[in-house]
Amino acid sequence: MKGDLRTGFYVILVVTLYAFTVIVKLEAASSETKTCFQRKSPCFLKKQTCPKQCPSFSPPAGSTKACVIDCFNPICKATCRNRKPNCNGKGSACLDPRFIGGDGVVFYFHGKRDENFALVSDVDFQVNARFIGLRPSGRSRDFTWIQSLGLIFGHNSKTFSLEATKAAKWDNQVDHLGLSFEGKEISLPKGDASVWSSSREDIKIERTSDLNSVLITLQDIAEIWVNVVPITKEDDIIHRYGRPEDDCFAHLEVQFRFLKLSKNVEGVLGRTYREDFKNPAKQGVAMPVVGGEDKYRTVSLLETNCNACVYSSGLISLDKVEPLLLNQNTVDCTGGSSSGVGIFCRK
Structure with a gap:
């Protein structure tokens, strides 16, 4: 009797282990x-x-x-x-504009309305941003938001731009994204997971919701999550923006994930990934503002020249330069001071 029970137990154990192994293999095969x-x-x-x-x-x-x-x-x-972009994560640029750098430090860069600034400038790609904004009476500076992104990349300096189109009133059923590649408008069908890619597949655009959210992938260079949002009436009341009735200031929430960067990377956000970078943002204040407008201003959204830009017109590849050792764990600075591997979030 005991022998039969022992035999039955081992049979059940073997069957269970086999079933578990099969399940694990099936899960692995589906991933x-x-x-x-x-x-x-x-x-x-x-x-x-x-x-x-x-x-x-x-x-x-x-x-x-x-x-x-x-x-x-x-x-x-x-x-x-x-x-979608995590506005409390590393590599993000949201609000007016609030950045979280590669060092995990929160800072604000206001720039100036209706002007363009290099967010990232490296040897073989650059990302510029065009700012929109307004200045209520009595204020010494503009309120600004990121309205569009311009990407320049590759050996032939290809160009891609993405913008939040202007709207008097926000409508969740309307797509507020404008896309173009090499100066030609991109028609990206509405619907989650709709995809467009260039003929050489060096850039891919994928919707991450039915409308107003996309993931931009620059092959072997970066991934950029983008979401279009308005300035709501509630935002206007809280922050006293003075938003007019005929413009909801549709703008971009952005988060970058870099697959490789050189040690000389520059830009409002790019410089924060450098090993020798010391963030000038003053800690312990509600809005730690950093400057650099003169260093990073570009003439247009798709212009790569600025006083600190390092883009080489595609003549140099990151494969030929010393790369930064990147740890790209997503950082969420809402949960406390320590978030992610090797990142310290400062408020």
Whole structure:
């Protein structure tokens, strides 16, 4: 009798272990995998498989999270992230404009309305932003927001621009995104997961909701999450913007994830990723403002010349320069001072 029970127990144990193994293999098979090919990363040639909570790098319509890999993450594991910008995360630029740099420090850069500034300038790509804004009576500076992005990249200095189109009143059922590549308008069908890519597939635009949200992927360079939002009446009352009735100041919320950067990267946001950067933002104040308007101002949205810009017109590739060792863990500075690997969030 005891022998039969023992035999039955082992049979059940073996069947259970087999079933568990099959389930694990099926889950792994249904999850996408990528390999890191960045030579100086700790994860070089290591495969990263997406977690079951977010099994795809390009999830289907309706998904709230997508899989991402970080070749410089010490644990070499793929993770989940939201499909829209996290305005409390590293590499973000939201509000008027509030940045969180590569060093995890919160700062404000107001620039000037109706002017353009280099957010990131590196040897083979640049990201500029056009600011819109207003100045109520009695104020010494403009309130500003990011209205559009201009990207210049590649050996032939290709151009892409994205803008929040002007609207008197915000309508959630209207797409407020304007897109163009090499000066030609892009028609991106409405609907979550709708995709457009260039003929060489060096840039891809993917909707992350039915309207007003996209993910821009510059192949092997960066991922940029973008969301279009208005200045609401509540925002106007709280911050005393003095918003007119005929303009809701539609603007962009943006978050960057860089796949590689050189050690000489520049720009309002780009410089915060440098190993030698010391953030001048004054800590302990409600709005730590940094300057640099004269260093980063460009003539137009797609102009790469500024006093501190390092873009080389595509003549130099990041593959030929010393890269920064990036840790791209998403930082959420809402949960306290310590968030993510090696990042300290300061208020």
